[in-house]
Amino acid sequence: MALVTRTSLDGKVVTIDISGRFDFSIHREFRQVYEQDQGTTQYLINLRQTEYMDSSALGMLLLLREHAGGDRANIKIMHCQPEVKKILTIANFHHLFCLD
Amino acid sequence: MVSASVVPHNPVASSAPFTVLIADDDRINRMVLHAMLKKDGHTVYVAENGHEAVTLFEQHQPDLVLMDVMMPYMDGYEATSRIKALTGERFVPVIFLTAMTDAQALVHCVECGGDDFLHKPYKHAILKAKIAALERVRQLYTTLQSQKNALASHHRRLQREYEVAEKLFSTIVHPGCLDAPHLKYLLSPMSIFNGDLLLAARKPAGGLHIMLGDFTGHGLPAAVGAMPVADIFYAMTAKGYAISDIVAEVNQKLKAILPTGVFCAAALLDLDATYSQLTIWNGGLPDVLVCQPSGGPLRRLCSQHLPLGVVDNTRLDRSVEVIEVMPGERVYAYTDGVIEASAPTGEMFSQPRLEVYLTQDCAPEQVFETVCDGLTTFRAGGPQRDDLTLIEITCDAGLANHTSPEATTSYVAKAPACWHMAFALDAMTLRTLDPLPQIMQMLMALQGLHAHRERLYTILAELFANALEHGLLGLDSALKHTPQGFVAYYTAREQSLAALEHGCINIALTHTAMGTAGQLTLRIEDSGPGFAYQRCQPDLAANTTHSGRGIPLVRALCQTLTYHGAGNCVEAVYVWSQGETNVSQHEP
Numbered sequence: 198m199a200l201v202t203r204t205s206l207d208g209k210v211v212t213i214d215i216s217g218r219f220d221f222s223i224h225r226e227f228r229q230v231y232e233q234d235q236g237t238t239q240y241l242i243n244l245r246q247t248e249y250m251d252s253s254a255l256g257m258l259l260l261l262r263e264h265a266g267g268d269r270a271n272i273k274i275m276h277c278q279p280e281v282k283k284i285l286t287i288a289n290f291h292h293l294f295c296l297d
Numbered sequence: 298m299v300s301a302s303v304v305p306h307n308p309v310a311s312s313a314p315f316t317v318l319i320a321d322d323d324r325i326n327r328m329v330l331h332a333m334l335k336k337d338g339h340t341v342y343v344a345e346n347g348h349e350a351v352t353l354f355e356q357h358q359p360d361l362v363l364m365d366v367m368m369p370y371m372d373g374y375e376a377t378s379r380i381k382a383l384t385g386e387r388f389v390p391v392i393f394l395t396a397m398t399d400a401q402a403l404v405h406c407v408e409c410g411g412d413d414f415l416h417k418p419y420k421h422a423i424l425k426a427k428i429a430a431l432e433r434v435r436q437l438y439t440t441l442q443s444q445k446n447a448l449a450s451h452h453r454r455l456q457r458e459y460e461v462a463e464k465l466f467s468t469i470v471h472p473g474c475l476d477a478p479h480l481k482y483l484l485s486p487m488s489i490f491n492g493d494l495l496l497a498a499r500k501p502a503g504g505l506h507i508m509l510g511d512f513t514g515h516g517l518p519a520a521v522g523a524m525p526v527a528d529i530f531y532a533m534t535a536k537g538y539a540i541s542d543i544v545a546e547v548n549q550k551l552k553a554i555l556p557t558g559v560f561c562a563a564a565l566l567d568l569d570a571t572y573s574q575l576t577i578w579n580g581g582l583p584d585v586l587v588c589q590p591s592g593g594p595l596r597r598l599c600s601q602h603l604p605l606g607v608v609d610n611t612r613l614d615r616s617v618e619v620i621e622v623m624p625g626e627r628v629y630a631y632t633d634g635v636i637e638a639s640a641p642t643g644e645m646f647s648q649p650r651l652e653v654y655l656t657q658d659c660a661p662e663q664v665f666e667t668v669c670d671g672l673t674t675f676r677a678g679g680p681q682r683d684d685l686t687l688i689e690i691t692c693d694a695g696l697a698n699h700t701s702p703e704a705t706t707s708y709v710a711k712a713p714a715c716w717h718m719a720f721a722l723d724a725m726t727l728r729t730l731d732p733l734p735q736i737m738q739m740l741m742a743l744q745g746l747h748a749h750r751e752r753l754y755t756i757l758a759e760l761f762a763n764a765l766e767h768g769l770l771g772l773d774s775a776l777k778h779t780p781q782g783f784v785a786y787y788t789a790r791e792q793s794l795a796a797l798e799h800g801c802i803n804i805a806l807t808h809t810a811m812g813t814a815g816q817l818t819l820r821i822e823d824s825g826p827g828f829a830y831q832r833c834q835p836d837l838a839a840n841t842t843h844s845g846r847g848i849p850l851v852r853a854l855c856q857t858l859t860y861h862g863a864g865n866c867v868e869a870v871y872v873w874s875q876g877e878t879n880v881s882q883h884e885p
Contacts, residue, residue, distance in 0.1 A: 221514075251683075252513045252633070256558030259607065263557045284633075287600045288562065288581045293607070 200226045209238045216246030219254040219281075227257050231264045240265060245276035250284055262293060273297065314338040315360035315432070320350035320376060321394070322368045326417075330363060333421055347371025351379045360435065361428065362391040364411070366402070374409045381410035388438035390431035394419065463489050466520060470527040473498040474505070479693050481665040483672075485634075485685040492519025493632050493686040494561070496527055498534040501737065502754040503570030506534045506543070507690065509582060510563040510605070511632040515684050522561060522606075525550050537734040537754055540565040541615040544578050544605070548613050551606030560606040564598075564630050568622075570755070572692045574783075575628065578617045580604050583633055583648060590625035590661045595652060619787040622692045627664070629655060634685035638672060641679040646672060665689045710875055711745040713815030718743075719805040724797045727765065733758055736804065744808060744815065749873055752854045753817070756869050759847040760821045761804070766790055768825030768865055769800040800824040814874040816856075820866070827863025 200223050203212045213230055215223070231240070240261065244250075262270045273295045277285060285296060317339050321327045327343050334341050342357055344350035348371040354362070362380060366373040377391050393406040393414035406414050412434075413427055475482060475497045482495060494510035508530050512519035526547050533543045544565055551561055562581030568574070579585055581604035587596040602614050622628070631651070638646040654668045668687065718739065722732055737754055741747060766772045770793040776782040805820040852858045856870045 251637075252511070252560075252562065253558075256513045256560070259560070260558040287583060289600060289603045292603055 199223050200230075202230050204234075204237075208236055210241065211237045211239070212241040212243055214243045214246065217248060219244070219247045219250035221251070221253040224253065224257055228260070231261050237265070239271040239273070242272065242274045243276055244274060244278065244281050247278065247281050250281050252288075255284070255288055255290065258290070258294065271295075314340065316340040316342065316357060318342045318344065318350060318353055318357070318359040318362045320344040320347060320362065320368065320373065321365040322346055323365070326365070326394075333424075337425070347373060347376030350376045351383075354380050354383060358387075360389060361431065362389060364391055364393050366393060366395040366397060366406070374405060377406075377411055378409045386442060388435050388442075390435055392424075392427060392431065394424075459489050462517075466490065466524065469524045470494065470496070470520075472496070473531065477505075479691040480507075480688065482688040483665075483669050483686065485681065486515070487681050487684050488516045490515075490517045490520035491523075491684050491686075492516065493634065493684040494523045494526060494563075495686055495688060496530050498531055500534060500567075500570075501537045501750050502758055503751060504572070505566075505568045505690075506530070506540060507566040507568075507630070507688065508543075508563060509566075509630045509632065509686060509688060510561045511582065511634070511684070511686070512561045513559045518559075519684075522551060522555055522559070525554065526561065526605075533734075537737050537758075539731060540567045540576060540578055541617050542731065542734075544580075544615050545610055545613060548605045548608075549610050552609050555606045560604040562600075562604040562632075564600075566628065566630065566690070567617075568690065568692065572624070573622060574619060575622045575692070576617050576619050578602065578615070583631060583636060586629045586652070586655060587620070587622065588627045588629065588655050588661075588664070589623070590627070592656055592658060595656060596620070616791065619784065621783040624693060625661065626692045627661065628690040628692065629687065630690075631687040632683075632685065634681075634683035635672065635687050637683060638676050638685060639679060639682065640675055641677050646675050650675075661691075710748065710873070711743075712875070713808070713810035713813065714744070715809050716743060717805070717807045719803065722802045722804070724769075724800050727769070727800075727802065728794060728797055732804070733761060736806070740806065744817075746817075746873060749871070753871065756851050756854055756871065757819060759851045760819065760867055760869060761802070763847060763867075764802050764821050764823035764825070764865075765794075767828065768823030769797065769802065770794060771825070811872075814872060817871045817873070819869045819871070822866040825865050827865035830860040830864040 199215060199217050201214045201216075203214070204210070205212075211230065211234060213227070231237070242258070258272075258274070262272055265272060274285065274290075275297050277296065282296070285291070285294075290296065314337070317334050319327055319330050319334075319341060321330070322345055327345075331341050331343060342353045342359060344353050346368045350362070350364070351371070353359075362377075364373040364377055368376075373393060373395075377393075380389070380391065390412040391410060393411045394417055395402070395406070395414060396417040397403070398416060403414055412431060415424060415427060473496050474480075475495065477497070480497060484491065484493065484495060486493065492512045492515040494508065494512070496508045498506050500506055508526075510523070510526060512522050529546050529550060530543055533546060538546075547561075547563075555561075560581075564577060564579040564582045564585055566585070567576040569576075575587075577585060577598050579598055579600045580602035581600050584600070585598040587598070598618060598620070601616075601618065636646055636648045636651055640646075650671075651668070654671050655664060657664075657667070659667055672685075720732060720736065722730075726732070733754070736757065737750070740753065741750065746753060767774070770790060772786060772789055772793065774786070776786040776789070801824050803820075803822045805818075807818045807820070809816050809818075848858070851869060854871070856872045858867065858869050860867050
């Protein structure tokens with residue numbers, strides 16, 4: 198499974214682990230995660246196992262951001278591999294998301 | 298010999314009556330079968346041998362054939378082969394009725410095209426069941442065939458619509474002046490529609506604007522966004538707007554029309570008229586690379602901004618990077634499709650590999666072809682997963698001066714009239730607005746001097762830049778004498794302009810008619826301290842430095858250029874005549 202979701206006990210923090218390729222093939226699962234959620238205040242996107250991401254993945258992150266309140270969204274993108282980090286940096290996504 | 302008995306079918310007897318061809322040399326057999334099928338409401342044709350069976354089949358195209366094996370003139374095997382060859386895409390079941398029981402003979406029945414067989418003597422109920430079963434298969438086949446045909450015609454229609462749309466699309470998203478000799482490019486879309494965008498246009502005062510864009514995804518949905526972008530890019534470039542203005546306009550448009558999650562990574566490049574200064578805005582494209590003609594390290598212009606269409610204009614950073622480029626330097630911009638192009642093994646072409654190709658030891662004019670060949674070899678015919686675009690710009694003013702047919706538009710100047718217009722621009726206006734495009738617009742509307750547009754724009758732009766940069770901002774162009782200073786100059790310009798609190802620039806344009814000729818006087822006055830204009834270098838040809846070319850250039854384009862007062866007021870007189878384009882230009 199390329200996408201695994203964990204929710205904290207109080208239901209406020211949702212962690213999404215993405216392994217392998219982060220691209221259009223998982224857009225349905227990715228969208229389901231935030232469409233089903235109730236009362237989530239923070240999203241953690243764990244990209245430790247992500248080998249590659251394309252521009253449609255960037256688009257999915259923007260959709261999540263909009264769903265989570267736009268500028269008020271609390272989304273943290275974590276543990277990026279160098280290649281993935283580079284894609285996020287070229288797109289200047291550090292202006293929109295918290296990258297560690 | 299041919300005795301066909303046509304029995305009109307009885308719609309009551311069967312829900313789906315069809316036509317059956319019986320081939321048997323035994324009269325009794327024929328009669329029995331005929332009677333039975335007729336009773337079920339089917340239309341029946343009867344043949345006494347194989348030859349006759351083929352003839353009747355051709356004439357009546359029955360839905361089912363009942364075939365005896367041993368017959369005179371032509372046996373059942375041969376007749377079946379011929380009938381099957383005649384059916385084309387239709388499925389017509391052939392059932393062998395035979396007294397033979399040896400396995401080899403039965404196998405042969407199927408080999409020559411038979412669909413089933415029944416031993417004589419057979420029970421009528423069994424034959425009826427077999428006919429019903431094969432009829433089901435035949436109907437399935439017919440349904441499948443008609444679906445296949447519908448799909449094929451749908452596909453053909455879509456293809457036609459695509460082709461029409463593509464024609465429309467390429468008219469709007471036309472390549473501008475990409476055919477210029479100092480530009481080389483590779484466009485490799487995945488499908489008919491390209492989600493990558495490559496546009497080039499000459500600026501009114503000389504020089505070039507280039508835009509490379511990459512929309513999220515590919516194919517038609519990605520390509521649709523390209524249409525408004527191309528419109529804005531060409532219209533604004535022609536009106537003399539700077540790339541930062543175009544960036545803002547395109548961003549606003551895309552933010553409004555694109556759904557969240559779809560955006561356009563883009564780089565806009567501006568080469569000035571002398572091809573010595575490159576201005577760039579890179580939002581989300583891979584590093585734009587500048588290569589020296591003699592090899593050596595690459596200069597990188599990294600993405601500094603979010604892609605277009607992600608945030609609204611209040612959060613858009615429209616600041617640009619300015620660098621000095623040397624004659625013969627080459628600039629490469631490309632979409633991620635190039636570095637992510639994959640070999641059949643899954644390995645990516647990658648940025649390091651691209652840079653190896655760009656810095657390798659080979660003639661500068663062959664680098665582009667070498668990169669393209671390298672890319673093709675690397676991909677080795679593997680599937681393409683994204684649109685792929687690469688452009689090379691050679692910074693060679695000699696090549697740049699080449700004029701393309703698209704530049705010669707047939708606008709007609711209006712008869713010379715008398716008018717005056719004046720602008721007083723305060724510090725706040727100067728901080729937020731570039732007034733030149735609007736002034737040029739009005740000038741064109743009033744007098745239609747399209748043939749003079751580039752020269753007029755140059756005069757206005759040079760004099761305005763001097764008034765702003767030296768008069769109000771107090772910048773020293775001596776800074777521009779070194780490449781480092783060059784960058785420092787433009788950084789200082791940006792900072793001082795943003796902090797500008799006081800001062801103003803007055804621009805006045807006066808036009809008078811002199812028969813069929815017209816005289817335009819441009820007067821620009823700034824509130825700065827002025828300068829020692831008497832010591833200004835008048836000779837353009839003798840000037841080989843990076844700066845100070847502005848005034849001699851303007852002098853060469855005008856009838857007269859005079860400074861007044863402390864040097865904070867300048868007046869340029871430009872004379873034009875209907876039917877001529879360059880009366881005012883005297884040899885320097």
